[in-house]
Amino acid sequence: MRSESGVRLPVIDFSKQELKPGSPDWDLAKVQVREALEEYGCFEALFDKVSELREAVFGAMEELFDLPLPTKQLCISDKPFGGYHDATAKLLRESMMIDEAHIAGNIDQGLTNIFWPQGNISFSKTIVSFTQLAAGLEKTVRRMVLESFGVEKYTDELNDATNYTLRAIKYGRPPTGSQPTVGADAHTDKGMLTVLYQNEVNGLEIRTKDGQWIKIKPSPNSFVIMAGESLGAWLNGRLSAPYHRVVTKGNKVRYCIAFFANPRGGYRVKVPEELVDDKNGLLFKPFDYEEYLQYYSVRAARGDYTTDLKAYCNV
Numbered sequence: 222m223r224s225e226s227g228v229r230l231p232v233i234d235f236s237k238q239e240l241k242p243g244s245p246d247w248d249l250a251k252v253q254v255r256e257a258l259e260e261y262g263c264f265e266a267l268f269d270k271v272s273e274l275r276e277a278v279f280g281a282m283e284e285l286f287d288l289p290l291p292t293k294q295l296c297i298s299d300k301p302f303g304g305y306h307d308a309t310a311k312l313l314r315e316s317m318m319i320d321e322a323h324i325a326g327n328i329d330q331g332l333t334n335i336f337w338p339q340g341n342i343s344f345s346k347t348i349v350s351f352t353q354l355a356a357g358l359e360k361t362v363r364r365m366v367l368e369s370f371g372v373e374k375y376t377d378e379l380n381d382a383t384n385y386t387l388r389a390i391k392y393g394r395p396p397t398g399s400q401p402t403v404g405a406d407a408h409t410d411k412g413m414l415t416v417l418y419q420n421e422v423n424g425l426e427i428r429t430k431d432g433q434w435i436k437i438k439p440s441p442n443s444f445v446i447m448a449g450e451s452l453g454a455w456l457n458g459r460l461s462a463p464y465h466r467v468v469t470k471g472n473k474v475r476y477c478i479a480f481f482a483n484p485r486g487g488y489r490v491k492v493p494e495e496l497v498d499d500k501n502g503l504l505f506k507p508f509d510y511e512e513y514l515q516y517y518s519v520r521a522a523r524g525d526y527t528t529d530l531k532a533y534c535n536v
């Protein structure tokens with residue numbers, strides 16, 4: 222069996238000043254994005270601007286997770302996986318997730334004002350700057366994907382229907398430092414696109430089409446961009462969401478911000494007619510993302526992470 226440990230994800234440069242729709246740099250990146258998503262379902266996006274925020278972002282993550290547990294538990298939500306979670310009940314993987322995170326007021330309301338009633342301007346500023354960068358990058362990537370499949374006329378509709386969800390994650394020190402510990406079980410992301418930004422502790426692994434696991438080692442000025450199931454379904458199966466997991470080792474804490482572009486509840490995700498023809502029959506019925514997430518979360522709570530959109534809304 223071929224070892225994939227030496228394989229590196231495609232790295233695509235989004236740092237160029239002139240990356241504007243229609244420019245040669247744009248068209249080149251667009252081809253690379255499509256190839257990477259077709260082959261791996263994900264890639265590394267170089268984005269120099271994030272390095273200016275790096276120290277502040279992970280400082281803010283530390284500040285957030287260092288709060289007393291009862292304070293963190295004040296972060297609540299009625300959505301599946303929303304609010305505060307301690308996935309292992311041992312503080313081995315904690316996360317906080319808030320919806321509509323691209324709206325600055327929601328960072329204040331959903332995080333800052335709850336935890337720091339006296340205010341924490343620098344925390345809010347850092348997270349808001351981060352979400353703006355991440356949302357801008359996601360929009361660029363999504364626009365490229367849509368163009369490359371000839372369906373860019375849906376750009377505005379999808380923008381309007383996007384709920385950006387921010388999940389701050391802390392992977393605590395594994396109890397036995399030298400033993401690899403599973404921080405997140407193998408799963409596929411459910412939304413359109415995921416933008417990941419991590420500290421220096423690696424651990425993310427992606428499963429390739431031939432079933433090998435690749436260890437991802439993103440550079441400090443890169444995001445990892447990943448296709449979610451909703452994007453694959455919306456494109457009538459032309460892309461697939463990759464299985465991925467997190468395995469950490471050593472005694473350093475891993476922080477990661479997962480910034481998800483998910484379809485907003487109430488919006489029916491429907492394959493564009495341009496992507497259905499005699500050769501490509503319709504594969505997915507229209508669905509509501511929030512309803513699908515409810516369905517999935519019931520199964521995930523029982524440890525079944527294999528439910529996917531194919532099972533949920535197959536034609």
Ligand SMILES: O=C(O)CCC(=O)C(=O)O
Pocket residue numbers: 388390405410417419424425465467477479
């Ligand atoms: O921590 C990571 O790198 C990935 C997190 C993840 O897969 C998720 O939150 O869905």
Ligand SMILES: [Fe+2]
Pocket residue numbers: 408409410465
């Ligand atoms: Fe994920």
